[in-house]
Amino acid sequence: MSDTLSIALFSGTADKLHAAATIAAGAAALDRPVNILLQYWALDAFRLDRIEADLGVAYDGTAEGSTPPVKGTAKIPWLETFRMAKELGSVTIHACSGSLEVLGLDAGELDPIVDDSAGIATFLMAAEDGQILFI
Amino acid sequence: MSDTLSIALFSGTADKLHAAATIAAGAAALDRPVNILLQYWALDAFRLDRIEADLGVAYDGTAEGSTPPVKGTAKIPWLETFRMAKELGSVTIHACSGSLEVLGLDAGELDPIVDDSAGIATFLMAAEDGQILFI
Amino acid sequence: MSDTLSIALFSGTADKLHAAATIAAGAAALDRPVNILLQYWALDAFRLDRIEADLGVAYDGTAEGSTPPVKGTAKIPWLETFRMAKELGSVTIHACSGSLEVLGLDAGELDPIVDDSAGIATFLMAAEDGQILFI
Numbered sequence: 001m002s003d004t005l006s007i008a009l010f011s012g013t014a015d016k017l018h019a020a021a022t023i024a025a026g027a028a029a030l031d032r033p034v035n036i037l038l039q040y041w042a043l044d045a046f047r048l049d050r051i052e053a054d055l056g057v058a059y060d061g062t063a064e065g066s067t068p069p070v071k072g073t074a075k076i077p078w079l080e081t082f083r084m085a086k087e088l089g090s091v092t093i094h095a096c097s098g099s100l101e102v103l104g105l106d107a108g109e110l111d112p113i114v115d116d117s118a119g120i121a122t123f124l125m126a127a128e129d130g131q132i133l134f135i
Numbered sequence: 136m137s138d139t140l141s142i143a144l145f146s147g148t149a150d151k152l153h154a155a156a157t158i159a160a161g162a163a164a165l166d167r168p169v170n171i172l173l174q175y176w177a178l179d180a181f182r183l184d185r186i187e188a189d190l191g192v193a194y195d196g197t198a199e200g201s202t203p204p205v206k207g208t209a210k211i212p213w214l215e216t217f218r219m220a221k222e223l224g225s226v227t228i229h230a231c232s233g234s235l236e237v238l239g240l241d242a243g244e245l246d247p248i249v250d251d252s253a254g255i256a257t258f259l260m261a262a263e264d265g266q267i268l269f270i
Numbered sequence: 271m272s273d274t275l276s277i278a279l280f281s282g283t284a285d286k287l288h289a290a291a292t293i294a295a296g297a298a299a300l301d302r303p304v305n306i307l308l309q310y311w312a313l314d315a316f317r318l319d320r321i322e323a324d325l326g327v328a329y330d331g332t333a334e335g336s337t338p339p340v341k342g343t344a345k346i347p348w349l350e351t352f353r354m355a356k357e358l359g360s361v362t363i364h365a366c367s368g369s370l371e372v373l374g375l376d377a378g379e380l381d382p383i384v385d386d387s388a389g390i391a392t393f394l395m396a397a398e399d400g401q402i403l404f405i
Contacts, residue, residue: 005259008403010289012330015175019145019269022233026255040285041330059194059329060147060176076237098292102346120296124275127401131262133143133269134289134403140394150310154280154404157368161390194329195282195311211372266397268278268404 004130012041014055014076021081028089094118139265147176149190149211156216163224229253274400282311284346291351298359364388
């Protein structure tokens with residue numbers, strides 16, 4: 001089971017980032033290379049000046065009438081889980097170059113856990129023969 | 136076409152649960168094994184004490200300015216579609232053990248349509264050589 | 271790298287539609303066939319009478335406490351990017367027949383960029399041996 005697991009990571013709420021990080025950590029523990037492309041709100045979440053911000057939870061957890069058991073996000077250790085995933089195996093995190101442009105960000109404004117920037121085509125080529133998730 | 140179709144099911148709104156269930160039913164009808172892991176809000180949706188609750192629709196359908204043709208969720212038969220998928224083929228539904236812990240739930244509090252609990256690594260191993268969706 | 275890239279496109283906000291379109295364009299540029307199934311809110315977004323509407327951005331970008339750098343959606347060229355993807359390679363866009371029924375729509379009410387309508391099983395068969403994303 002050495003196929004690459006790729007994640008096009010779009011969402012920037014703490015719960016979805018945590019879900020992505022746990023899946024990345026699980027794949028890394030199974031010796032699978034993990035290839036992550038940060039787009040839009042997920043990219044925004046890795047901005048150095050917001051890396052400790054409260055990112056909230058997905059709309060599922062806040063819609064009227066819902067009674068979600070998870071209230072806050074202070075206890076959702078999404079960034080720590082990404083760090084752990086990197087320690088467990090080969091996990092590379094790329095900033096999507098197109099999203100950098102849309103958000104008006106420079107790669108230098110991101111947390112150093114982000115390895116580099118890359119385009120969609122580079123991401124898809126690295127994903128070849130493996131599985132891709134959009135989160 | 137016998138490869139496993141795996142779904143990391145995170146969202147708990149009625150429309151996304153229904154989309155997941157219809158995809159599961161379609162794969163089961165094609166004789167593909169279906170492997171579902173319930174995380175966060177999807178796991179919450181399968182709580183026995185909320186299984187009949189109105190789960191709302193995704194933010195896409197409620198954002199200001201939108202005029203979605205689907206207003207309520209009473210008519211979205213997501214649970215019935217999961218039941219039908221199970222009748223059509225080999226569909227197994229696992230509660231994510233990590234999410235059970237985050238939500239403070241016990242597997243015994245879930246609807247019996249949930250088969251058991253499992254970790255991410257077990258889920259990924261069962262997904263080997265197949266396709267994975269994150270919903 | 272000639273495997274089909276399939277997208278079950280559910281979300282109807284401008285940012286997620288744009289992410290889907292850029293992934294489709296990237297795959298088409300790599301000579302991969304792209305197979306898209308429009309469900310629920312994504313299907314609603316392709317209605318001829320709403321094709322120019324402001325579709326908003328995902329909840330991640332509007333949640334209380336967030337400070338997203340992308341404010342409006344007027345500049346998110348999701349439809350133009352889908353058109354470009356079609357020019358780059360083999361990209362087919364199907365309206366999900368089940369979603370047409372749920373939304374009470376006829377395929378004739380959709381923008382002509384939508385090629386035809388298809389069921390889940392047809393979509394899954396076309397996705398065989400390739401990768402599938404749910405967006």
